[in-house]
Amino acid sequence: MEQYEIFEHDVLVIGAGGAGLRAAIAAAEAGLTVGLVCKSLLGKAHTVMAEGGIAAALGGVDPQDNWQVHFADTMRGGQFINDWRMAEIHAKEAPERVLELERWGALFDRTPEGKILQRPFGAHTYRRLSHVGDRTGLEMIRTLQDRAIQAGIDVYPEVTTTALLKDGARIAGAFGYRRETGRFILFPAKAVILATGGWGRIWQVTSNSWESTGDGAAMAYEVGADLRDVEMMQVHPTGMVWPPGVRGLLVTEAVRGEGGVLRNSQGERFMLRYDPQKKDLSSRDVVARAINQEVLEGRGSPHGGAFLDVTPLGADRIRQKLPNMYDQYLKLADIDITKVPMEVAPTVHYAMGGLRVEPESGATTVPGLYAAGEVASGLHGANRLGGNSLSDLVVFGKRAGECAATYSRDLPATLQVPRDVVEAEIVRVLAPFERDGNENPFLLHEELQATMQERASIIRTGEGLQKALEKILELKERSRRTRITGSRMYNPGWHMTIDLDCMLTLSEAVVRAAIARRESRGAHYRLDHPNKDPEFGKLNIIARKSRGEMTITTVPVPPMPEELARLFT
Amino acid sequence: MEEAILRVFRGDSNGGEERIYRVPLKPGMVVLDAIHYIQAHYDADLAVRWNCKAARCGSCSAEVNGRPRLMCKTRLDEFRGTDVRVYPLKTFPLIKDLVTDVSWNYQVARQIPPFTHKEPEGKPFIVHQVDVERAQEFHKCIECFLCQNVCHVLRDHEGQSAYFGPRSMVKIASLEMHPKDVLDRTGLLREKGGIAYCNITKCCEDLCPEEIHITDNAIIPLKERVADKYYDPLRALLRSLAPSRRREEST
Numbered sequence: 001m002e003q004y005e006i007f008e009h010d011v012l013v014i015g016a017g018g019a020g021l022r023a024a025i026a027a028a029e030a031g032l033t034v035g036l037v038c039k040s041l042l043g044k045a046h047t048v049m050a051e052g053g054i055a056a057a058l059g060g061v062d063p064q065d066n067w068q069v070h071f072a073d074t075m076r077g078g079q080f081i082n083d084w085r086m087a088e089i090h091a092k093e094a095p096e097r098v099l100e101l102e103r104w105g106a107l108f109d110r111t112p113e114g115k116i117l118q119r120p121f122g123a124h125t126y127r128r129l130s131h132v133g134d135r136t137g138l139e140m141i142r143t144l145q146d147r148a149i150q151a152g153i154d155v156y157p158e159v160t161t162t163a164l165l166k167d168g169a170r171i172a173g174a175f176g177y178r179r180e181t182g183r184f185i186l187f188p189a190k191a192v193i194l195a196t197g198g199w200g201r202i203w204q205v206t207s208n209s210w211e212s213t214g215d216g217a218a219m220a221y222e223v224g225a226d227l228r229d230v231e232m233m234q235v236h237p238t239g240m241v242w243p244p245g246v247r248g249l250l251v252t253e254a255v256r257g258e259g260g261v262l263r264n265s266q267g268e269r270f271m272l273r274y275d276p277q278k279k280d281l282s283s284r285d286v287v288a289r290a291i292n293q294e295v296l297e298g299r300g301s302p303h304g305g306a307f308l309d310v311t312p313l314g315a316d317r318i319r320q321k322l323p324n325m326y327d328q329y330l331k332l333a334d335i336d337i338t339k340v341p342m343e344v345a346p347t348v349h350y351a352m353g354g355l356r357v358e359p360e361s362g363a364t365t366v367p368g369l370y371a372a373g374e375v376a377s378g379l380h381g382a383n384r385l386g387g388n389s390l391s392d393l394v395v396f397g398k399r400a401g402e403c404a405a406t407y408s409r410d411l412p413a414t415l416q417v418p419r420d421v422v423e424a425e426i427v428r429v430l431a432p433f434e435r436d437g438n439e440n441p442f443l444l445h446e447e448l449q450a451t452m453q454e455r456a457s458i459i460r461t462g463e464g465l466q467k468a469l470e471k472i473l474e475l476k477e478r479s480r481r482t483r484i485t486g487s488r489m490y491n492p493g494w495h496m497t498i499d500l501d502c503m504l505t506l507s508e509a510v511v512r513a514a515i516a517r518r519e520s521r522g523a524h525y526r527l528d529h530p531n532k533d534p535e536f537g538k539l540n541i542i543a544r545k546s547r548g549e550m551t552i553t554t555v556p557v558p559p560m561p562e563e564l565a566r567l568f569t
Numbered sequence: 570m571e572e573a574i575l576r577v578f579r580g581d582s583n584g585g586e587e588r589i590y591r592v593p594l595k596p597g598m599v600v601l602d603a604i605h606y607i608q609a610h611y612d613a614d615l616a617v618r619w620n621c622k623a624a625r626c627g628s629c630s631a632e633v634n635g636r637p638r639l640m641c642k643t644r645l646d647e648f649r650g651t652d653v654r655v656y657p658l659k660t661f662p663l664i665k666d667l668v669t670d671v672s673w674n675y676q677v678a679r680q681i682p683p684f685t686h687k688e689p690e691g692k693p694f695i696v697h698q699v700d701v702e703r704a705q706e707f708h709k710c711i712e713c714f715l716c717q718n719v720c721h722v723l724r725d726h727e728g729q730s731a732y733f734g735p736r737s738m739v740k741i742a743s744l745e746m747h748p749k750d751v752l753d754r755t756g757l758l759r760e761k762g763g764i765a766y767c768n769i770t771k772c773c774e775d776l777c778p779e780e781i782h783i784t785d786n787a788i789i790p791l792k793e794r795v796a797d798k799y800y801d802p803l804r805a806l807l808r809s810l811a812p813s814r815r816r817e818e819s820t
C-alpha cells in the first residue's frame with residue numbers, strides 16, 4: 001500500500017489567503033500548534049488580486065461614518081438575505097482589524113493630516129476604503145504573511161487537500177498530496193479551518209486565479225456541511241474585454257471610485273439612466289446588468305463591452321492612484337489609459353454564497369470544521385459591496401482562528417483517523433493514472449465553463465438552468481473516465497482531474513440553487529422571474545449531501561432584532 | 570492560422586531536453602497562454618507555476634529566450650518570426666520542466682527581523698504620504714524572484730550562503746524605511762546579509778517587473794547606512810536623529 005507522511009497539529013488551516021493567514025495567526029497566538037496548507041507558494045493566493053481597498057468605518061475622512069451606516073449599507077447591498085449578525089460583527093470589528101494591519105506594518109495611503117486615506121466605492125454611503133493605490137490585497141497578504149512566519153506556524157506550500165476526515169461526526173483532519181512529488185500527506189487535527197476561497201473558475205469569463213476551484217466548499221459538502229445561497233455569484237461589472245487571453249481580468253472599481261465614468265458606443269453616460277443617484281458607483285449587480293443591456297441593445301464597444309474613461313483625471317493622478325491598471329492595459333492590451341478609454345465588460349468575480357457558518361465563530365454544521373472568507377457565506381447576501389471582502393477576511397479569519405483554537409483545546413478525546421477512508425481516498429485520487437478512459441480534464445473544464453457562462457451567468461432562465469444541470473451531470477459521468485499520463489511529479493493534468501471534481505460539485509450546487517430561487521435578487525437574475533419575491537427574501541437556499549445525493553432545501557433568513565431593524569425605517 | 574513555435578524545456582533533476590510545440594496565435598497572446606495550450610492539447614503533464622495571469626502574484630517566472638520574465642506578461646507578438654525558448658530559472662534547483670525550487674528565498678526571509686515599532690497601544694499612526702511613499706515602492710514586490718535569479722552573486726551556489734540577494738535587500742529596505750520601524754538591521758546586512766557582495770551591476774533593477782529601483786533606492790541607501798554605522802559614526806548619529814525629527818513634526 002501507498003505510504004504517506006503524517007503531520008499532526010492542534011489546528012489545521014487550509015488556504016493561505018487573507019482569511020487563512022489571519023486565522024492561523026489567531027490560533028498560533030492562542031498558543032496552539034498550527035499547520036497552514038496552501039495549494040500555491042506562500043503569498044501567492046488570490047487575495048493578492050484584490051485591488052480597491054478594505055472597507056471599514058474608520059471615519060477618518062468622513063467623520064459621520066460609523067458601524068451602523070456600514071452595517072446598513074452591507075445589508076441593503078445584500079438585499080436582506082445576509083446574516084444580520086455577521087454584518088453587524090463585520091461593521092463593528094473591521095476598523096480594529098485595519099488598524100491592526102497598520103500596526104503589523106501595512107502602509108496605507110494617507111490623508112494630508114497623516115491619517116489613513118479612504119476612497120469612495122460603490123454603494124458605500126461614505127468614503128470608507130483604506131487602500132494602497134490599486135494593490136491593497138498584496139499589501140495585506142504580505143503583512144499577514146510576515147506575521148504568520150514570525151508566529152511559528154508550520155507552512156505546507158504546494159499541497160492539495162483532497163478530503164476532510166471525520167471520526168464519527170467530528171472532524172479529525174485532512175488528507176492530501178504534495179504537488180511537487182505526488183506523495184500523500186495525512187494531517188490529523190482536532191479542528192480544521194477552511195479558507196479556500198471561491199469557485200470562479202467554473203465560468204469562462206472570470207477574474208479568478210486558477211486556485212478558485214471550490215476545493216474547500218466541495219470537501220466540506222462531501223462530509224455533510226451545508227452550502228448556503230451558492231446561486232449568488234457576483235459578476236463584477238468591469239473586467240478586461242480584449243485581447244482574448246486577458247478577457248475577464250479585473251479592472252478595479254477604484255477606477256470609478258477615483259472618478260472614471262462608463263459610456264456606451266454613442267458616448268452616453270448610460271448609468272445616469274439606470275441609477276440616477278449612485279450612477280457609476282451603483283451596486284455591482286446593477287452596473288453589470290446595465291453594461292450587459294447596453295451591449296444587447298447594440299450600443300456596446302467594439303469587443304462587446306462598455307467604455308470606461310479615466311482620462312479626465314490626468315496622467316499623473318492615474319499613475320499614482322491606479323498604477324497597476326495603467327500597467328495592465330499598456331502591457332497586455334497596448335492601451336494607454338491616460339489617453340484613451342478602456343473597454344470593459346462584466347466578469348465573474350466572487351462567491352457570495354458558500355458554507356453556512358455560525359456568525360460568531362465561523363463554525364460550519366460539522367463539529368470541528370470552521371470556515372472564513374470567501375468560502376463561507378452570510379455576510380454579503382445577494383450582492384457584496386466592494387471592499388467588504390478584504391475586511392471579511394480579517395474579521396472572520398481572526399474569529400475562526402480563535403474559536404477553532406478553543407474548540408481544539410477543550411476537546412478531551414483523542415481522535416482516530418479512519419484508515420479505510422484514507423485508503424479509499426488514495427485509490428480515488430490515483431484512479432486517473434490507472435483507469436481506462438480517453439477524456440481530457442482540461443477540455444472537460446472548458447466545456448463546463450462554456451455551459452456555466454452561457455446558462456448560469458449574468459442572465460438566467462429556468463429552462464437554461466435545467467439544460468446546464470443536464471450538461472453538468474453528463475460531465476460528471478465523463479470526468480470518471482479522465483485518463484492521465486506521466487508521473488505523479490508536478491503533473492498539472494492530474495491536478496486538474498482533482499480540481500474538476502470540486503468544480504463539478506460546485507457547479508451542480510450553483511445551478512440547483514439557482515433553479516430553486518424563482519425570483520431575481522442581487523446577482524441572481526432570472527428572466528422568467530424578473531422581480532423580487534418577498535417570500536424568497538425570507539429564505540436562504542441550502543444544498544446538502546444526503547444519502548449520496550445533492551438535495552436542496554430552504555431555511556429562514558434569521559430575523560433582525562428590533563434595534564437594528566430600526567436603521568432601515 | 571498563424572502559429573508560434575515554442576521550444577520548451579522538459580525534464581527534471583536527472584536531465585531533460587527541449588521539445589518543440591506549435592501553438593496557434595491569438596491576438597495579444599502571452600507565453601503563459603501558449604503553455605496552457607500545450608497542456609490542454611499536447612502534454613497535460615507539462616509543469617508550470619502560475620496563479621493570477623495578471624502579473625500580480627509573481628509565480629510564473631521563467632527564462633524566455635534567455636531573459637528572465639513573467640510568462641503572463643510576455644507577449645508572443647514580441648517574437649514574430651523567431652522561435653520562443655522557454656526555460657526554467659537557472660539559479661534555483663530544478664523540480665520539473667518550468668518549475669524550480671525557490672524555497673531558499675523563503676528561508677532567507679525568515680532571518681529578517683520583522684517590522685517593530687514603539688507606538689502607544691490603541692492609537693492610530695499619524696504618518697504622511699511623503700514618508701510612506703519611500704517604503705511603499707518596496708511593498709510593490711511580488712516575490713517573483715527574477716532579481717534573485719539574475720544576480721550573478723547568487724547564480725554561483727556559494728554566493729547563496731554569502732548574500733541574501735536583491736529581493737531580500739528590497740525587503741530589508743522596506744522595513745528600514747518604514748516611518749515607524751525602530752530596529753537597526755545594519756549588522757545583519759553587513760554580516761549574514763552580505764550586502765558587500767553586491768557590486769551594483771543593476772542587472773536586477775533592469776528586469777524587475779514592478780519597476781522597483783532595487784539598486785538605486787534600496788541597495789545603495791542600505792550600503793550607505795552600513796558604511797555610516799561602521800565607518801562614520803557621526804553621520805550615523807545624525808541620520809538616526811533624522812527620522813525621529815520627522816516623527817515629531819508629524820504627530
Ligand code: SF4
Nearest residue numbers: 720767769770771773
Ligand atoms: S546590482 Fe547587486 S543585487 Fe543586483 S544583480 Fe548586481 S550584484 Fe546582484
Ligand code: SF4
Nearest residue numbers: 710711713714716777
Ligand atoms: S524586487 Fe522586483 S524582481 Fe525582485 S522579487 Fe520583487 S518584484 Fe521580483
Ligand code: FES
Nearest residue numbers: 622626627629641
Ligand atoms: S501568473 Fe501571476 S505573475 Fe504571472
